[in-house]
Each structure stands twice: as C-alpha cells, then as structure tokens.
Amino acid sequence: MKQASPTRQRLTALSLIGAPLLTYPMLNLPSGDLAGIPAQFFYLFGIWAGLIALAAWVAEHKGK
Amino acid sequence: MLSGWFILLLSTVYMAILFAVARFGDARADAGKSIISANVYALSLAVYCTSWTFYGSVGRATSGGLSFLTIYIGPTLMLLMTGVILKMIRISKVHRITSIADFIASRYGKSQLLAGLVTIIAVIGVVPYIALQLKAISASLDVLLLDSDAGFLPWWLDSTFLIAGLLAVFTILFGTRHLDATERHEGMVAAVAFESVVKLLAFLAVGLFVTYGMFGGLSDLFQRAAASPELGRLLQLDSSRAGTWTAMILLSGLAIIFLPRQFQIIVVENVNESHLKRAVWLFPLYLLLINIFVLPLAIGGLLHFQGQPFNADTFVLTLPLSRGAEGLALLVFIGGLSAATGMVIVETIALSTMVCNDLVMPWLLRSSRIGASKDLSRLLIGIRRAAITLILLLGYIYFRAAGEAYALVGIGLISFAAVAQFAPAMFGGMYWKQGTRAGAVAGLLGGFAVWLYTLLLPSFARSGWIGNSFVEQGLFGIAGLKAQALFGMSGLDEISHSLWWSLLVNLGLYIIVSLNSRPDAVEAGQAERFVDVFRHSTQETDTRIWRGRASMDELVNLLERFLGPARAQQQLSIFANERGTTNWRNLPADADLVHFAEAQLAGAIGSASARVMVSSVAQEEEIGLEEVLDILDEATQVRAYSRELEAKSQELEEATTELRAVNERLRELDKMKDDFISTVTHELRTPLTSIRALSEMLHEDPRMELNDRKRFLGIIVSETERLTRLINQILDMAKLESGRAEWTTSEVDVRDVVRESMDSLGQLFREKGVALSGELPETCPLVMADRDRLTQVMINLLSNAVKFVAGETGKVHVRLSADDERVRIEVSDNGPGLTADECTVIFEKFRQGGNTMTDKPQGTGLGLPISRQIVEYFGGNLWVESEPGAGANFIFTVPLPGPEEQQ
Numbered sequence: 020m021k022q023a024s025p026t027r028q029r030l031t032a033l034s035l036i037g038a039p040l041l042t043y044p045m046l047n048l049p050s051g052d053l054a055g056i057p058a059q060f061f062y063l064f065g066i067w068a069g070l071i072a073l074a075a076w077v078a079e080h081k082g083k
Numbered sequence: 084m085l086s087g088w089f090i091l092l093l094s095t096v097y098m099a100i101l102f103a104v105a106r107f108g109d110a111r112a113d114a115g116k117s118i119i120s121a122n123v124y125a126l127s128l129a130v131y132c133t134s135w136t137f138y139g140s141v142g143r144a145t146s147g148g149l150s151f152l153t154i155y156i157g158p159t160l161m162l163l164m165t166g167v168i169l170k171m172i173r174i175s176k177v178h179r180i181t182s183i184a185d186f187i188a189s190r191y192g193k194s195q196l197l198a199g200l201v202t203i204i205a206v207i208g209v210v211p212y213i214a215l216q217l218k219a220i221s222a223s224l225d226v227l228l229l230d231s232d233a234g235f236l237p238w239w240l241d242s243t244f245l246i247a248g249l250l251a252v253f254t255i256l257f258g259t260r261h262l263d264a265t266e267r268h269e270g271m272v273a274a275v276a277f278e279s280v281v282k283l284l285a286f287l288a289v290g291l292f293v294t295y296g297m298f299g300g301l302s303d304l305f306q307r308a309a310a311s312p313e314l315g316r317l318l319q320l321d322s323s324r325a326g327t328w329t330a331m332i333l334l335s336g337l338a339i340i341f342l343p344r345q346f347q348i349i350v351v352e353n354v355n356e357s358h359l360k361r362a363v364w365l366f367p368l369y370l371l372l373i374n375i376f377v378l379p380l381a382i383g384g385l386l387h388f389q390g391q392p393f394n395a396d397t398f399v400l401t402l403p404l405s406r407g408a409e410g411l412a413l414l415v416f417i418g419g420l421s422a423a424t425g426m427v428i429v430e431t432i433a434l435s436t437m438v439c440n441d442l443v444m445p446w447l448l449r450s451s452r453i454g455a456s457k458d459l460s461r462l463l464i465g466i467r468r469a470a471i472t473l474i475l476l477l478g479y480i481y482f483r484a485a486g487e488a489y490a491l492v493g494i495g496l497i498s499f500a501a502v503a504q505f506a507p508a509m510f511g512g513m514y515w516k517q518g519t520r521a522g523a524v525a526g527l528l529g530g531f532a533v534w535l536y537t538l539l540l541p542s543f544a545r546s547g548w549i550g551n552s553f554v555e556q557g558l559f560g561i562a563g564l565k566a567q568a569l570f571g572m573s574g575l576d577e578i579s580h581s582l583w584w585s586l587l588v589n590l591g592l593y594i595i596v597s598l599n600s601r602p603d604a605v606e607a608g609q610a611e612r613f614v615d616v617f618r619h620s621t622q623e624t625d626t627r628i629w630r631g632r633a634s635m636d637e638l639v640n641l642l643e644r645f646l647g648p649a650r651a652q653q654q655l656s657i658f659a660n661e662r663g664t665t666n667w668r669n670l671p672a673d674a675d676l677v678h679f680a681e682a683q684l685a686g687a688i689g690s691a692s693a694r695v696m697v698s699s700v701a702q703e704e705e706i707g708l709e710e711v712l713d714i715l716d717e718a719t720q721v722r723a724y725s726r727e728l729e730a731k732s733q734e735l736e737e738a739t740t741e742l743r744a745v746n747e748r749l750r751e752l753d754k755m756k757d758d759f760i761s762t763v764t765h766e767l768r769t770p771l772t773s774i775r776a777l778s779e780m781l782h783e784d785p786r787m788e789l790n791d792r793k794r795f796l797g798i799i800v801s802e803t804e805r806l807t808r809l810i811n812q813i814l815d816m817a818k819l820e821s822g823r824a825e826w827t828t829s830e831v832d833v834r835d836v837v838r839e840s841m842d843s844l845g846q847l848f849r850e851k852g853v854a855l856s857g858e859l860p861e862t863c864p865l866v867m868a869d870r871d872r873l874t875q876v877m878i879n880l881l882s883n884a885v886k887f888v889a890g891e892t893g894k895v896h897v898r899l900s901a902d903d904e905r906v907r908i909e910v911s912d913n914g915p916g917l918t919a920d921e922c923t924v925i926f927e928k929f930r931q932g933g934n935t936m937t938d939k940p941q942g943t944g945l946g947l948p949i950s951r952q953i954v955e956y957f958g959g960n961l962w963v964e965s966e967p968g969a970g971a972n973f974i975f976t977v978p979l980p981g982p983e984e985q986q
Contacts, residue, residue, distance in 0.1 A: 027166045030363060034163035041156050042332060043325035052309075055302025057318045060378065063152060067159065067371055074163060075364035 029077045037070045087228050090416070091242060097417055098249050101274045101424070105257045108273030119269050119354045121361035127272045127348050128366040129279035131158060131339060132373055133212075133426035134219030135495040137282060137419045140374070142396035144381035148317035153328055155374055157335030159367040165359060168340065168349065170513055172359070174616045175350045179686040183346040183505060184437045189690040190512035190613045191520035192606030198441035198691045200524065201505065204531050205343050206434060206474070207539075208501025213430060213478030214485060215494045216423035217243050221482070223419050226400045227412065244479060246420075250427050251475045255468045258432035267352050268432065275348070275429060278421035283373055285418025289399050290376025292411055293383045297402065301379060308382045317382065330579035337506050338499040343433035344426060351433075427475070435470035439463065440689030443470070448695055460647035463687065485546060496578045497538050504530040504585060507593040515597075516610045522597030530589025537581040541566045605694075618722065633701035635672040638680045641700055645687050654683055677701050759928065766809060766944070770802040812945040816928070819952045826956070830865040831873060833906050833977065837899055840877035844885070853885050853893035863901050866977045868957045873977070876950040876961070880910040880973050883946065887914040887971075904979055905959065911972040917965040925963070926951050950975075 039045060041063070049058035111118045136154075143151040162168065171186075180186045184205065188198035221243040257271040298304045308314035320328075339345055353359070384398035387405065394401075399419075403411040443466050507526050511518035536553075544551035544566075558564040567577050569584050602610060642651035652667070658679050659667035670676055677697060684693035777795045781787065787795075818824040841857055848855045884895045898909040917925065928948050947961075954961040958978045965971035 026360070027169070030163045030165045034160045037160050037163065038332075041160070042329050043322060046320050046325075046328070047322050052305070055306045057305060057309075059149065059320050060305075060318070063149060063156075064371065064375065067152075067156065067367075070159065070163075071364050071367045071371060074367070078360040078363050 026077060026080075030074060033070055033074055033077070037066070040066050087242075090224065090227055090413075091245070093413065093417070094246065094420060095249070097420060098253065098424075101278070102253065102256075104277045105253070105270035105274040107270070109257065109260065109268075109270035112267070112269035117269060117354060118273055119267070119352075119358075121355075121358040122365065123273060123276045124353065124358040125362035125365035126276035126279045126369070127352070128345070128362055129283070129369050129373075130275050130344055130348055130425045130429050131342075131366075132279070132282065132370070132422060133495070134216050134419050134423040135212075136373065137286060137422040138219055138223070138396045138399060139495065140377045141380045141384065141398045142394075144317070144378050145385055145395040145398075149320055149378060150324065150328060150331070151377060152374060153331035154335045155367075155370040157332040157337075158339035159370065160332065161336035161339050162363050162366060165363055167510075167513070169356060169359060170616060171340070171509075172350050172353050172356055174513070174613055177612075177616060178690065179682050181351065181440060181686065181689055182433055182437045183341060183343055183509075184441045185685075185689045185691075186346075186350075187505065187508050187512065187523065188441065189685075190609055191508070191518075191523050192603060192609055193690045193694040194520050194524075195441070195445045195691040195695070197508075197520060197523055197527075198437075198689060199445065200527055200531075202434075202437040202441040204501060204504060204527065205437060208498050208534075209343060209430060209434060210474065210477050211481055211485070211494045212498040213427055213474065214481035216427050217247055217478055217482040218485075219419060220246055220423050222394075222397060223400055223416050226397045226404070227416055243482070246424075247427075247475050247479050250424055250431075251472050253424075254428050254431045254435075254471050254475075258428070258435070258471065259464055259467045267354060269352075269354075271428060271432065272348070272352050275425045278425040279369070282418040282421040282425075283369060285414045285421070286373050286399070287376065289403060289411060289415050289418075290380060292408065293402050294376060294379045297387070297406060298379075298383055304379050304382050304386075307386055314382060314385055317378070324576075327576050327579045330575075330582050334496070334499050334503055334578065334582055337503040341502040341505045341509065342430075342498070343437065343502070344429040347429055347433040427478070431471050431474050434474050435467050438470040438474070439467045440692060444688050444692040445695075448692060458647055459644045460650070460687075463645065494542075497542060500534055500538055500578060500582050500585065501531075503582060504534060504589055506586070507590045511593060511597070512610075512613055514614060516607075516614050517597055518593065518610070519597045519600045519602045520606055521600040522593045522595075525596040526589040526591075526593030529592040530585040533585040533588050534581055537566050537569060537584060538577065541577065633672045633677050635668075635670065635676070637700040638672065638676060638697075641696060642680055642683060645684055645696070651683075762928070763813060767806065770806045770809070774799050774802050774806075809945075812949060816945055816949055816952075819949065819956075826869045826872070828867055828869055831868045831870045832863060832865055833873070833899060833908065834859050834863050836870060836873045836877055837897055837908065840874055840881055841897065844878060844881050847882070847885055848895070851885060851888075851893065852891040853888055853895060855881075855885075855895050856897070858896070858898040860899060860901065863899065863906065864979055866906055866957070867980050868977055869953075872953045872956075876953050876975065877908070877910075879946040879950045880975075883973075884910055884912040884914070884971075888912050889914070901979075905976045906979065907974065907976045909972055909974045911970060913970040916967045916969045917963065917971055918967050922963050922965055926961075 046059065046062070049062040051058050053061055108118055140151045140154075174180065175186060178189050180189060184198045184201035187201050188194050191197050221241075224242050253274075257274070258268055260268065260270075294301060294304060298307070305318060308318055340349060349362075380398055380402070381395065384393065384395060384402055387402060399415050400412055403409075403415065444463075504527060507530075508518070508523040512523070540549065541551070541554045543549050544554050552560075553564070554566045556562070556565070558566075563570050567580055569580070572580060572584075575583065639651065639655065642655070645651075646654065655667040655670075658676075659665065659670055662670065662675070664670060681693050681697045684696055687693075688696070777799050781792065781795055815824070837857065837859065841855060845855065881895065881897075885893070888895060893913060895910065895912045898911070900907050900909075926947050928945060951961045954975045954977070959976040961973070961975040963971055963973050
C-alpha cells in the first residue's frame with residue numbers, strides 16, 4: 020500500500036484535535052473576561068487562529 | 084442623499100470591473116498562462132461567504148451570540164481533512180466528473196436515475212438560497228434608498244431584476260464558453276477570487292468603523308453589553324445548546340464540500356492538486372478575519388438602535404448611514420453585492436451543468452428528437468444557457484413570492500441540510516466498495532423526504548402557503564408525526580432536529596439496502612476504481628473490462644455530434660499522438676478508443692448519458708460481475724507482484740554490490756599477502772646473506788687473523804640474533820592476526836610495567852648517553868591486561884625512542900596519567916620527529932622511520948604494528964603526535980574495567 024503523505028496525516032490530526040477543542044464541553048471551560056473582552060470570545064478565536072497557524076506551518080513546511 | 088441612479092450606475096460599473104477581471108482571466112488561460120495560483124484558488128473558495136454571511140451573520144449574532152461561528156468552524160475542520168478532499172479531486176480528474184450529481188451517478192454505475200435525483204435535490208435545496216441572495220441585494224438597496232424617490236424605475240422593472248439579468252449575462256458569457264464542463268472557467272474563478280477580496284475589505288472596514296469609530300474599541304463594546312442584562316446574554320455561550328453547536332459544525336462541514344458551488348470550485352475548478360495545501364489554511368484564515376467583527380457589530384447595532392425599530396440583518400449598512408458615512412455604506416453595499424453575485428454565478432453554473440447533463444440530456448436522448456441533427460454541441464450550449472436563465476428566473480420568482488417570509492439566516496441552513504443528504508452516498512462511495520446504487524437511491528430518497536417534511540414544508544407553513552396543522556398537531560393528527568418534533572423528539576432546534584432524523588434515515592437506508600443488494604458489473608467496476616483511485620489511476624484496467632465491437636466511423640460521428648466537428652477532431656489527434664500515430668483515422672476501433680470516446684463525452688454530457696450514447700453505437704459484450712471483479716482483482720494482484728518483484732530486484736542489487744565489495748577486499752588481502760611474503764623474504768635474506776658471506780670467508784681462509792675472525796663471528800652472532808628476533812616477531816604477528824595468541828589477563832598496575840621497562844632498558848640509555856626520566860602518579864588504578872604484553876609494548880616504544888634520539892643530548896620522558904575511564908602512557912623524545920605521512924606509515928608492517936634507502940635499518944619494522952595490535956586487544960589506542968624537528972610523542976591508553984567488571 021502507498022503510504023499517506025505525512026503532511027496529509029498531520030493536517031488530519033489537526034482536524035481531529037480541533038474538533039473536541041471547539042465544541043462542548045471544552046467551551047464551558049473559559050469564564051470571566053480578559054481586558055474587558057469575554058474569555059470565551061478569546062478562547063474560540065484563539066484556538067481557531069492556533070489551528071490555522073499550525074496548519075499553515077505544516078502545509079507550507081518544505082521537506083518531510 | 085444617495086440617488087437611485089447613482090447606486091445603479093455604481094453597481095453597473097462594479098459589474099463591468101468583474102467582466103474585465105473575468106475576461107482577463109480567460110484571455111490568460113487561452114494564452115496558456117493561467118492566473119489561477121494557489122492564492123487565487125484559496126480565495127475563490129470564499130464563495131462560501133455569501134450575503135448570508137455578509138448581512139445575515141450579524142443578524143444571527145444579535146439573537147444567538149457567538150453561535151454563528153459554528154458555520155465557519157465546520158469548514159475549517161473539514162478542509163483539514165485533506166486526504167478526503169484530495170481523493171475527491173483525484174477521482175473527479177480521472178473520471179472527468181463535471182458536478183456532484185455526476186460524481187455520485189458515476190460511482191454507482193453511471194446511473195441516470197441517481198444523477199437526476201441528486202440534481203433535483205440540489206435544485207430544490209439551492210434555488211431558495213439563490214433567492215436569498217437576490218433578496219439581500221434588494222434589501223440593501225432598500226436601506227440605501229430609504230429616503231430617496233423609490234420610483235426612479237418604471238413599475239415593471241425593478242433593480243433586483245436588473246441585477247439578476249446582469250448576473251445571467253455574466254454567467255452565460257463566462258460559464259458556458261466551452262462545452263466541456265470539466266474544462267475550467269478560469270475567468271469566472273478569477274472574478275470570484277476578486278469578489279472575495281472586495282467583500283472581506285468592505286466587511287473589515289465597517290467593522291473597524293463601528294468598533295473604533297462609533298464606540299471605544301472592543302472592550303468598550305463588550306463592557307457596555309455586559310452592563311445590560313439583555314445584551315450580556317449574547318456574550319455567554321449557552322451550554323444547554325451544546326447539541327446544536329455540534330450539529331451546526333457538522334452541517335457546515337458537509338456543506339463546504341457538498342454545496343454544488345463549493346464542489347464546483349474545490350473540485351472541478353481545481354487546476355493543481357498542490358493548491359489545496361495553500362487553501363487548507365488561507366481559506367480558514369479568511370473565514371476568521373471576516374468573522375472577528377460580527378459580534379461587535381451586532382452589539383454595536385443593538386446599543387445604537389436601542390428603543391427604535393431596527394432590522395438586525397442590515398446593521399452593516401444602517402450603522403454607517405446613521406453617522407452619515409455614505410461612502411462607507413456604498414462600499415458595504417458593493418461588498419454585499421460581491422458576496423451575492425459570486426455565489427449566484429458559481430451556483431448557477433454548477434446547477435445548470437447538472438440540469439443540462441442529468442435532467443435534460445437523458446430526456447432528449449430517450450426521445451428521438453435529436454436523431455436527425457448533425458451537430459449537437461450548439462444545442463448543448465443552448466440548453467446550458469437556458470438552464471442558467473431559468474434557474475436565475477426561478478430564484479427571482481421565489482424571491483418575489485417568498486418576500487419577507489423568512490429571516491435571512493433561515494434559508495441558508497435549510498439549503499445546507501439539503502446538500503448534507505449527499506454525505507452518505509459520497510463518503511460511502513469513496514471508502515466503501517459494498518455501497519450499491521440501490522442503497523444510494525434509498526438513502527437519498529429517505530433523507531430527502533425527511534428533510535422535506537421536517538424543514539422545507541414547515542418553512543412553507545410558516546409563510547402561510549400551506550396549512551400548518553402537520554407542524555402543530557402532526558400529520559393526520561398523530562402527535563408522533565409533528566414535523567418538528569418527530570416521535571416526540573423536542574428540545575432541539577429545527578435544523579438539528581431535521582439533520583439528525585434525515586441523516587439517520589439516509590445513512591440507515593444506505594447501509595441496510597447496500598448490504599442486501601448486489602451491484603451489477605459496471606457498478607462493481609466503478610466502486611473499485613473510486614475507492615482505490617490512487618491505485619487505479621492508470622487506464623489499463625478501464626479498457627480491460629470493456630469487451631465488444633465498435634466502428635470507428637460511428638464513434639467519430641458520435642464525438643462530432645456532441646463536441647462539434649472541430650473540437651472532436653482536435654481531441655482525436657491528441658489521442659492519436661499519445662498512441663504514436665499521426666493520423667487518427669488509422670486508429671483501431673478497440674477498447675481504448677471506446678474508452679476515450681466515452682471519457683470525452685462524459686466531460687460534455689455527464690458520465691451517465693455518455694455511457695448510454697457510447698453503448699448505442701458499440702456492441703458491448705455483457706461481462707458478468709464475477710468476471711469484472713476477477714479482472715480488477717487480477718490487476719491488483721499483478722501490481723502487487725510487480726511491486727514484490729521490484730523489491731526483490733532491489734535486494735538482489737544490494738547483494739551484488741555487497742559481494743563486489745567483499746571481492747574487492749579479498750583481492751586486496753591477497754595482494755597484501757603477496758607483498759608481505761616478498762617483504763618478509765627480503766628481510767630474511769639480508770641477514771642471511773651477510774651471515775653466509777662472512778661464514779664463507781672464515782671457511783675459505785684458515786689463516787685469517789684472530790681479531791678479524793672475532794669481529795666476523797661477532798657480526799654473525801648479532802645477525803643471527805636479528806634473524807631470530809625477526810622470525811619471532813613474524814610468528815608473533817601471525818598469531819596476533821589470526822587470533823591464536825595466548826593471553827593471560829590479570830589485574831596489572833601499569834606503574835610497575837613502566838618502572839620495570841625503564842629499569843631493563845636503563846643500561847641501553849646510559850650507554851648512548853640519553854637521559855631517561857619518568858613521571859608516575861601517587862596512585863594508579865589497576866587495569867585488566869596481560870602484564871608481559873604491556874611490558875613488550877613499553878619496551879618497544881622506549882627502544883624506538885632511544886634508537887632515534889641523538890647520543891649525549893637525547894632526552895626521553897615517560898608520563899603516566901589516569902582518569903575515570905583509562906590509563907594513559909606517553910613516551911616523548913626530542914628526536915628528529917615525523918612528518919604527518921610518517922605518523923600513519925610507521926604503524927604499517929615493515930615500514931620504518933628514517934630513510935631506509937640510505938641508513939642501515941634500525942629495526943624489524945614489526946614492533947609498532949605488534950604493539951598496536953596488543954593495545955587494541957585490550958580496548959585501548961596507540962598513536963603518535965609529532966612534527967618534523969619537534970620530537971615524537973607516542974601515546975597509548977588502556978581502558979579501566981567497567982563497574983560491573985570490577986565487582
């Protein structure tokens with residue numbers, strides 16, 4: 020069998036990690052606010068941005 | 084005040100720019116210099132963000148807080164599943180898939196029934212969505228023109244209709260340039276990417292204006308919202324809606340690949356598979372950016388219009404207008420127009436291809452109407468153009484009819500739920516060979532029926548078009564059949580409720596029916612090729628499972644009719660070139676040609692119709708299911724064998740290289756042996772010759788003087804000694820090298836060895852007047868070694884040293900030191916020193932320091948090699964550090980025993 024490329028596997032892993040992080044019950048964790056901005060707003064956009072940054076790094080990373 | 088004419092002019096200018104961009108994109112594509120880069124591809128995916136995102140998200144956020152984000156998180160997660168999307172793209176390229184209906188139909192045996200079914204679901208599901216875009220344009224125009232004269236156009240012509248007309252013209256111009264639907268519409272993609280940039284900039288501009296211009300920034304907005312109990316609710320996620328949250332992520336994740344326009348952009352318009360790598364992060368980044376200011380805008384709108392009537396869906400327009408920022412409002416209007424037009428254009432192209440290939444063509448082919456016509460390609464293009472116009476018209480009629488019946492957000496999700504019905508047949512088709520046509524039809528029909536009953540009809544009921552008793556009391560008054568609480572399931576919102584039931588029914592039917600039905604031969608072959616697309620991408624198996632007779636003339640005639648004569652001949656020439664013939668007329672009418680013709684037709688009229696057409700001119704022999712499976716299986720096995728063979732031959736090659744290396748080494752050893760023997764005999768002959776010469780002289784001259792006699796005998800004795808020593812050392816060397824030497828290993832104090840050697844050679848040093856000094860530490864750890872052998876090494880080094888230093892001024896110094904791991908002995912002298920070359924050469928057998936050609940040999944040339952062998956036997960090293968004129972420093976180490984050996 021042909022091996023799936025490591026990049027593809029890493030991206031899929033990101034998706035599988037992202038799914039629980041961006042749904043309940045994880046979303047119940049952040050509470051209160053930071054500098055007047057609700058923590059949940061920060062959490063959602065933060066995790067999302069983190070996933071995008073990691074995906075960009077994995078996808079654009081040259082070589083194996 | 085904004086004049087109606089001015090806005091219409093602006094819209095027209097904007098559309099003209101779009102035409103220019105698309106024209107440019109097409110011109111570049113025709114010139115072979117595609118402008119579709121990875122970035123353009125990623126941006127064109129943002130056709131996902133329609134006016135529903137642009138206007139509707141804010142409206143949704145005013146009621147649901149952050150929950151609007153699920154619609155964008157789902158696509159992010161789905162896109163990261165690159166393997167799935169890549170497989171879709173690869174399958175579509177191999178099979179020349181033109182639409183999602185074609186994909187499903189082709190997988191399940193090129194079934195016209197399935198293609199039609201998928202098309203109908205897509206049209207019913209998506210036309211309201213197109214209507215929604217028109218409504219958004221109309222609503223935004225209403226807001227801009229609120230106070231101006233609404234009657235600037237005659238009553239029979241309204242601005243939305245004008246825009247719909249412009250869109251139809253655009254789509255027809257750039258969406259139906261080629262008949263071959265698998266060919267890309269690069270101009271259209273470029274225009275869509277351009278629109279994506281416009282809408283993002285417009286939305287960010289209004290977000291920044293409201294957040295930082297009208298209010299004091301993000302935290303100010305959030306704090307003012309938190310102060311009001313009603314708005315504070317929006318800032319908190321409602322954990323009781325956890326199920327809805329997850330359902331929305333699933334729904335939007337499916338929509339991003341199954342909405343006809345998304346399938347068109349992601350799969351059909353994909354130029355290069357590697358572009359996906361950029362899209363996988365750039366598109367989610369786009370989604371993130373366009374969503375940052377949604378909640379701030381919603382809160383800002385609610386705060387600003389407190390106590391006044393307002394429409395949350397148009398906050399992005401009314402907020403800047405309320406501050407007199409008309410320029411910004413116009414930019415926002417253009418942004419919204421971009422969002423709406425991009426979606427309408429791509430969706431219409433995708434739907435028109437499906438309608439033409441999967442609804443109209445099968446009907447035309449069945450009726451005999453087209454039998455007479457010679458060139459059908461014009462007719463096909465005409466059908467596609469009519470379909471575009473019809474779909475836009477349907478959307479417009481729906482928009483006029485539905486009017487204000489729904490909130491903007493409602494329709495979008497209903498469409499999502501409709502296309503989510505494709506999921507079981509699609510995923511099953513790509514990963515499960517057992518999935519059958521019957522299963523797919525049953526699943527799609529079941530899921531679609533449930534969607535219709537629980538989502539679409541209730542939305543009609545809410546508009547008052549049909550009675551709502553089936554929602555309130557249940558069908559026939561049965562409470563278990565309440566449309567939005569099937570079997571008493573309540574507590575879910577209508578979308579999650581419908582998604583859950585429809586997917587349950589869909590997936591259940593798909594699996595159960597698939598397991599209980601048998602695929603026919605075509606279907607089994609397609610299943611194999613779809614699921615194992617990465618192994619079957621060559622055409623070799625395709626031609627092997629077709630057997631029959633075809634006539635060249637008829638096939639060419641068929642191609643000419645559907646593709647047009649010019650294009651058909653062009654494609655035939657390309658095909659002939661690939662097969663090494665210059666004239667396509669000489670091609671044999673074999674399975675390859677039939678397959679080629681079918682693929683060409685599939686690109687134009689869809690796989691299902693193509694199959695029908697080809698089998699109408701080629702007499703295909705029926706091949707049984709078993710045989711197809713055998714052939715495919717065989718192909719797989721052949722591949723497996725060839726892989727095995729490849730591995731074997733590689734192994735063989737490695738073994739050969741190894742053998743060659745060993746052979747080389749053996750030759751070298753053989754040569755060394757020869758060299759050794761000739762050197763040894765030479766070394767032995769020198770003393771023998773002198774002994775013999777002197778003995779002969781003594782023998783022949785009995786009257787020789789006693790003094791001479793004594794001198795000669797002395798020389799004979801010393802030469803004999805040298806001979807003996809030489810022979811002993813050769814024997815020693817041989818024993819060491821063959822590993823037969825005897826070793827008596829015991830605990831040895833190296834200081835004793837050094838002292839003893841120095842003592843035993845003391846006389847030699849004194850005779851030559853060389854100063855010998857030692858430097859021994861107070862204590863020294865014991866090593867495991869053969870005491871006599873170590874002494875032999877030491878004596879060898881010392882006697883070498885004394886040999887090479889000058890008499891009277893010579894100095895030899897011995898230093899012993901020890902650390903945790905080893906004992907180190909240095910023997911340094913102030914002799915002539917060695918060059919770097921000599922430092923290595925002297926450890927070779929029979930090589931001596933000094934010039935052996937002129938000087939009398941001072942040793943046997945075996946001492947150092949033997950010493951090195953001995954030291955290495957104990958795990959140590961022997962080397963020399965020296966420079967010419969600076970003396971030589973011979974060093975050897977003996978390792979200390981490890982802790983476990985000490986015990």
